[in-house]
Each structure stands twice: as structure tokens, then as C-alpha cells.
Amino acid sequence: MQRSHAVQNIKTQLNAAQYEAVTTTEGPVLVIAGAGSGKTRVIEYRSLYLVQQNVDPESILLLTFTRRSAQEMIQRASRNDTRCAKIDGGTFHSFASKVLRRVSLSLGFSGSFTIYDEGDAEEAIRRCCNKMGYDQDKEFPKKNELKTVFSVCVNKGMSVDDAVQRMYSDYEDFTSEIKTVQKEYMDYKRRNNCLDYDDLLIYLKLALDNEELRDRISSRYRYIMVDEFQDTNGVQADIAQLLARKNGNIMAVGDDAQSIYGFRGANHLNILEFPKRFPGCKVIKLEENYRSTQPILDVGNAVLSNMKHKFEKRLVSGPGLKGEKPALRRFDDIYEEAAWVADRVQSLRAQSVPMREIAILFRTAYTSMPLQSELIKKGIRFKLFGGRKFYETAHVRDVISYLRIVANPADELAWHRVLLLLPGIGTRTVERLLELISSEDSLPHIIDKAITPFCAGQKHSDVLSSFRTVVQSIDSPSLTPAARLDKVIAHYDPIMKAKYKKDASRAKELFMLRNMAQRYDSLKEFLADVSVDPDKEGPDDSEYVTLSTVHSAKGLEWDKVFLIGLVDGVFPSGRSLIENNASDIEEEQRLFYVAVTRAKQELSLSFYDKGSGEKGSGGLCRFIVSRNVKETIEERGVAAAIRRPPAKHFSKRRR
DNA sequence: GGCTACTGTCTTTTT
DNA sequence: GACAGTAGCC
Ligand SMILES: Nc1ncnc2c1ncn2[C@@H]1O[C@H](COP(=O)(O)OP(=O)(O)OP(=O)(O)O)[C@@H](O)[C@H]1O
Numbered sequence: 001m002q003r004s005h006a007v008q009n010i011k012t013q014l015n016a017a018q019y020e021a022v023t024t025t026e027g028p029v030l031v032i033a034g035a036g037s038g039k040t041r042v043i044e045y046r047s048l049y050l051v052q053q054n055v056d057p058e059s060i061l062l063l064t065f066t067r068r069s070a071q072e073m074i075q076r077a078s079r080n081d082t083r084c085a086k087i088d089g090g091t092f093h094s095f096a097s098k099v100l101r102r103v104s105l106s107l108g109f110s111g112s113f114t115i116y117d118e119g120d121a122e123e124a125i126r127r128c129c130n131k132m133g134y135d136q137d138k139e140f141p142k143k144n145e146l147k148t149v150f151s152v153c154v155n156k157g158m159s160v161d162d163a164v165q166r167m168y169s170d171y172e173d174f175t176s177e178i179k180t181v182q183k184e185y186m187d188y189k190r191r192n193n194c195l196d197y198d199d200l201l202i203y204l205k206l207a208l209d210n211e212e213l214r215d216r217i218s219s220r221y222r223y224i225m226v227d228e229f230q231d232t233n234g235v236q237a238d239i240a241q242l243l244a245r246k247n248g249n250i251m252a253v254g255d256d257a258q259s260i261y262g263f264r265g266a267n268h269l270n271i272l273e274f275p276k277r278f279p280g281c282k283v284i285k286l287e288e289n290y291r292s293t294q295p296i297l298d299v300g301n302a303v304l305s306n307m308k309h310k311f312e313k314r315l316v317s318g319p320g321l322k323g324e325k326p327a328l329r330r331f332d333d334i335y336e337e338a339a340w341v342a343d344r345v346q347s348l349r350a351q352s353v354p355m356r357e358i359a360i361l362f363r364t365a366y367t368s369m370p371l372q373s374e375l376i377k378k379g380i381r382f383k384l385f386g387g388r389k390f391y392e393t394a395h396v397r398d399v400i401s402y403l404r405i406v407a408n409p410a411d412e413l414a415w416h417r418v419l420l421l422l423p424g425i426g427t428r429t430v431e432r433l434l435e436l437i438s439s440e441d442s443l444p445h446i447i448d449k450a451i452t453p454f455c456a457g458q459k460h461s462d463v464l465s466s467f468r469t470v471v472q473s474i475d476s477p478s479l480t481p482a483a484r485l486d487k488v489i490a491h492y493d494p495i496m497k498a499k500y501k502k503d504a505s506r507a508k509e510l511f512m513l514r515n516m517a518q519r520y521d522s523l524k525e526f527l528a529d530v531s532v533d534p535d536k537e538g539p540d541d542s543e544y545v546t547l548s549t550v551h552s553a554k555g556l557e558w559d560k561v562f563l564i565g566l567v568d569g570v571f572p573s574g575r576s577l578i579e580n581n582a583s584d585i586e587e588e589q590r591l592f593y594v595a596v597t598r599a600k601q602e603l604s605l606s607f608y609d610k611g612s613g614e615k616g617s618g619g620l621c622r623f624i625v626s627r628n629v630k631e632t633i634e635e636r637g638v639a640a641a642i643r644r645p646p647a648k649h650f651s652k653r654r655r
Numbered sequence: 656g657g658c659t660a661c662t663g664t665c666t667t668t669t670t
Numbered sequence: 671g672a673c674a675g676t677a678g679c680c
Binding site for chain 2: 065066067091092093094117118197198200201260261263264363364365366386387388423424425426427428429531532533549550551552573574575576587588591
């Protein structure tokens with residue numbers, strides 16, 4: 001009785017196609033539909049529906065693109081039925097990290113592995129190059145280029161030869177050296193008990209390829225749902241398939257026109273070929289858009305129609321929402337634009353528009369700096385997404401490294417970092433110490449055999465013994481991660497003050513880190529989340545404007561959206577133009593489509609003249625210049641720009 | 656010999 | 671503002 005009431009309730013929240021997707025629980029299902037058509041809502045209500053059919057929530061697995069979106073969906077479903085909180089969800093990477101801690105021994109490595117972020121991986125590669133003496137050659141590929149090659153090999157399933165030829169043909173003469181570095185790098189990670197992001201996927205797939213392990217991992221999952229399937233890569237699609245092999249109940253959701261992670265190996269063909277991969281798959285299309293007004297959708301449609309790959313879909317507002325044509329404004333420079341946007345946000349605030357319903361989107365995070373200072377000047381609170389900084393700043397990494405050596409004493413990069421901070425120790429001494437450290441197998445041994453003897457005859461013996469004491473004291477398993485951080489920070493504080501003079505913001509950030517750590521009981525979990533979950537803070541219900549890269553805005557929506565910096569060479573990015581690679585530029589175009597379709601009621605487009613540099617025209621973004629797109633927008637003069645006195649030319653010089 | 660402080664270069668997008 | 675490379679200092 002109660003159940004049918006609940007199902008009835010679900011039905012009222014969905015249209016017919018959505019309802020069909022929600023209630024088709026058995027077998028493979030593909031939901032493919034345009035932006036704002038209610039795909040996310042399908043996943044949310046399907047989770048709820050399953051649980052209300054008395055499916056064990058722990059047997060439902062929800063794989064999404066960011067952990068934040070998984071958590072949000074689960075949270076919303078839980079509001080209707082608290083059992084939903086037990087649904088298992090996360091990104092492919094976070095799922096892999098969790099599973100591998102459990103089964104790593106069967107694959108031949110310890111469960112206490114460290115996860116490298118991009119910076120760590122590059123540093124490890126640098127060390128491998130040095131070891132081989134390749135760093136002497138100035139022409140040799142840079143470490144980040146090498147990382148890209150290795151990553152492409154994994155994520156696009158290519159050989160080193162193909163990857164080098166396709167992406168860096170200049171380096172073809174180095175191909176055999178590059179292969180050597182790759183081997184060295186793999187060896188290095190194994191010795192140090194570390195995995196990079198790609199390894200997480202590779203090893204998870206490896207585990208799933210083994211029948212017995214696959215059973216151990218996947219038997220508990222009876223229903224699997226994957227969001228944003230157009231942005232999965234080959235390995236991830238394989239993983240999904242292997243996980244679903246037993247029960248066959250898998251739903252993929254996505255929109256091929258919104259594929260924006262090709263640079264990371266995503267293959268938008270995955271979603272189109274999903275029915276081939278899963279024979280008997282039911283394909284459901286959602287036709288109506290519930291998010292945006294028709295004039296906003298018209299811009300999206302015009303962009304869609306310009307794409308080389310033709311998408312037959314057209315976005316139509318289901319409820320027939322009316323609204324203003326999106327406006328396009330031109331500014332003299334980026335500072336004018338920033339000042340104008342900040343002004344507009346301020347007047348919206350004066351009209352009591354909730355700040356949560358406003359977002360300012362841009363192609364690259366660092367171009368938002370002028371805007372940030374304008375908002376600060378006006379006392380408008382904002383939160384920045386994308387352009388990942390926090391965990392990458394030197395001081396945060398320093399502090400985290402102390403914890404890493406405790407969690408995994410074989411983590412050479414962490415030792416390297418921590419030792420270099422000590423006075424009187426430079427690169428040479430660090431290398432000597434690392435040599436000693438690598439031959440010991442536990443932290444106490446390392447301290448006894450390597451650190452203590454070294455400290456003996458040193459000048460700065462006071463600092464060195466303080467270092468030793470701290471490392472020893474944070475090795476106690478009974479301490480919480482936060483308590484350990486306290487000790488580390490106490491030791492690190494004077495080092496930081498010496499390194500960065502008077503910088504209060506860094507101390508504040510370490511305090512934030514400590515607060516985050518407080519939510520964890522286990523050190524390993526905390527460290528795993530630091531690398532696998534970029535989401536820094538907990539829930540925050542204060543009022544703030546969202547500043548975000550378009551990539552990080554995927555799947556989200558706001559009443560008012562300002563899309564700034566629509567300058568050819570900025571958006572599309574200069575990098576994509578310089579290579580003149582058609583598929584890169586198309587990805588930028590899809591990115592623009594994603595950006596436009598975030599807005600519910602009001603969309604403002606703006607650009608400034610940059611003057612043509614080497615890359616791009618420096619004028620208006622090429623995706624807007626097309627006649628059919630221009631017809632969907634309203635070009636506005638900028639009264640505000642004239643109002644601005646030359647004050648900000650001042651700030652321009654100072655920036 | 657090894658450490659440190661200084662200078663010039665370059666900055667897409669993210670798990 | 672972070673990093674690589676370099677010159678000078680202990
Ligand atoms: N059946 C419906 N009736 C009314 N509103 C709906 C319905 N389905 C979805 N919506 C609303 O439409 C908006 C967009 O939905 P949703 O975020 O699920 O779309 P999406 O397809 O996931 O979009 P994107 O591809 O951009 O991620 C949301 O505000 C959602 O609440």
C-alpha cells in the first residue's frame with residue numbers, strides 16, 4: 001500500500017520517458033539526451049525507486065564524474081527515503097582506490113599504497129629521467145609531456161609509438177628513450193608502493209579480469225548506474241562492463257554533445273557504442289528540456305548545428321519557457337569586463353536575487369583573477385571551482401608529505417620533500433639519505449639507521465632533532481589524522497614563516513586542512529581522499545556566487561549565468577588552436593555548448609579585445625561569430641564601461 | 656662541495 | 671606564482 005503510494009509519487013516528478021527509464025530496472029539501459037533534459041533526475045529517482053522496491057541500497061553502485069555529484073544525488077534520494085544514504089557511489093577513481101585497498105595483495109602490492117597526484121607523477125618521472133641521464137639533453141621531452149604520453153597510452157589504449165607519433169611527432173627520435181623512462185617510472189612506482197591515477201584504473205581492470213577477484217568485487221552490486229558516460233574512457237567502459245557482467249543490470253546516462261574530456265582520454269564513441277557493448281540494451285531518449293528558457297536553448301541549438309559531427313537533436317523547452325535573448329557585450333579589456341560583471345552581481349544582490357543562483361563561468365581559472373579582486377572590493381562572497389589549487393600549493397603539500405611518510409615509509413617523493421625543508425640539507429644530501437632510507441623497511445628502522453646517525457654531526461642539530469621527534473610522534477596509530485596534523489603544523493610553522501616571510505593566508509589554509517582532517521578517523525582514508533577527491537570543504541550553506549571553469553560546471557545549473565572571456569585564443573583556448581587539430585577545436589565547441597546550457601533564466605555573454613597574438617584572432621570567440629549563432633543573441637552596448645573612470649587602468653598596472 | 660638566493664619563463668581543461 | 675636554471679656564498 002505504502003509502496004504504491006511512493007511509486008505514484010515518483011511518477012508525478014517525471015515525464016513518460018523518464019518514468020520508463022526509472023522503472024526499467026533489469027538489463028542494460030542507455031539514456032541519451034540533451035542538456036537539461038532530466039537525466040540526472042532519472043538516476044536520482046531510479047535509485048529511490050529501486051530502494052522502494054526493497055532492493056538493498058548497498059547493492060546499488062552509482063559511478064559519476066565527481067564525487068560531489070554522486071553525493072548530491074544520494075543525498076537528494078535520501079530525503080525521500082533514508083535507506084538511500086547507504087547507496088555506494090563515487091568516481092571511477094575513488095571506487096578503484098577503495099576496492100584496491102581491499103584486494104591489492106592478490107595483485108602483488110600492499111594496501112597501504114600512496115596515490116600520486118599529477119605533480120607527484122611528474123616529479124617521479126623527472127627523477128627517472130635524471131637517473132638515465134636524459135635530463136642533460138635540452139631537447140628531451142619535458143616531464144609533463146612524458147606524463148601526457150604515458151597517460152594517453154593508458155586512457156586511449158595506445159602504444160608509446162602511436163602516442164608519440166600522434167601527439168608529439170617532434171619527439172619521434174626519442175621514442176626508445178621514452179619507452180625506457182616509462183619502464184623506469186613503472187618500476188619506481190612499484191618500489192615506492194605508489195599508484196598514479198591511471199594505475200588505479202589499470203589495476204582495477206586487472207583485478208576484474210580475474211574471475212575470482214571479479215566475483216569478490218562485483219557480486220555485491222546488483223544495479224550499476226554510470227552518469228556522464230560520454231566522458232568515460234576505454235578502461236572505464238571496460239570496468240563498467242566487467243562489473244555488470246554477472247547481473248547485467250547497468251544503466252548509462254549521458255549526452256554525446258557534452259563530451260569535454262577528450263584531452264584526458266575520454267571517448268565519446270563509448271556512449272554511442274554502448275548498445276553494441278551490451279546487446280539487448282534498451283535505449284531511451286529524453287526530448288524535453290526543463291532547465292532553460294527557449295531563447296537560451298536557441299543559442300545552444302545554433303552551436304550544435306555548426307558542429308561537424310551532426311547531432312540531430314534540438315533542445316526544446318518542455319514547458320515552453322519564454323525569456324530574453326542572451327546578451328553579448330564587448331569590453332576594452334579584461335578589467336573592464338570584470339568590473340562590469342561585479343557591478344551586475346552587486347545590483348542583482350540589491351534586488352535580492354539569491355547569490356546561490358548566480359554563476360560566472362570561464363574557460364581557464366586564472367583568467368578570473370581580475371574578477372576576484374573586483375568581487376572582494378565589493379564585499380561579494382564567492383567560491384571558486386576548478387583550477388585546482390588548494391592541494392597543490394607548496395605548503396599544503398609539504399604538510400601532507402609528513403603524513404605520507406608515516407602511512408607509507410617507502411614513499412620517496414614525500415621523504416624528498418620533507419627532508420629538503422630542513423636547513424643545511426640540499427639536493428645532494430637528500431639523495432644520499434634517500435639511498436639509505438630505501439634500504440630500510442619500516443619507519444622506526446629508517447629513523448634508527450638513516451636519520452639519527454645523520455643528525456649526529458650536523459650544524460642545525462636542534463631543528464633536526466625536532467624533525468625526528470615529530471616524525472616519531474605522528475607515527476602513533478592511536479592518534480587521529482587531525483591530531484597528527486597539529487603536531488606537523490607546529491613543527492612546520494617556523495619553517496613556513498622562514499620560507500614565505502609574512503603570509504597569513506598560508507597559515508589559514510593549513511588551519512582549513514586541519515578542519516578537513518577532523519572529519520576522518522583513519523589516516524589512510526584522509527590521504528586517499530586528499531588525492532582522489534578535490535572537493536575541499538564540507539557543506540556550506542552561506543550565500544556565495546559561484547565562480548567556475550566550464551569543466552567544473554558540468555551537470556550544474558543556475559538562474560543567472562555570466563559567461564566571460566569569450567575571446568578567440570582564450571575560449572577556444574590558444575593551445576587548441578595552435579595545434580590546429582580539428583578534434584580539439586570541436587571539443588572546445590562542445591565545451592561552449594555545455595557552458596551555454598547551464599543557464600536557466602538569464603545568460604550573459606561577454607568578451608574583450610585582446611589584440612591578435614600568435615594564437616587566435618584575439619577578437620570575439622569563433623563559435624559566436626557564425627551568423628546563425630549571432631542571430632540568437634542580442635548585441636548590447638556597454639554603458640557601464642563608459643561609467644568606469646580610468647581607476648582600473650591603475651589596478652591593471654599593479655596586477 | 657653543496658646550499659641558497661636570485662632571475663627569467665610560462666600558465667587549459669581534471670581524476 | 672611556481673619552477674628551472676644559474677651565480678655566488680658558506
Ligand atoms: N520531469 C520533470 N519535470 C520538471 N522538471 C524537471 C523534470 N526533470 C528534470 N527537471 C528539472 O530540469 C532541470 C535539469 O535536469 P537535470 O539536471 O536532471 O538534467 P540533465 O539532463 O542531467 O542535464 P545535463 O545534461 O546538463 O547534466 C533540473 O532543474 C530538474 O529539476
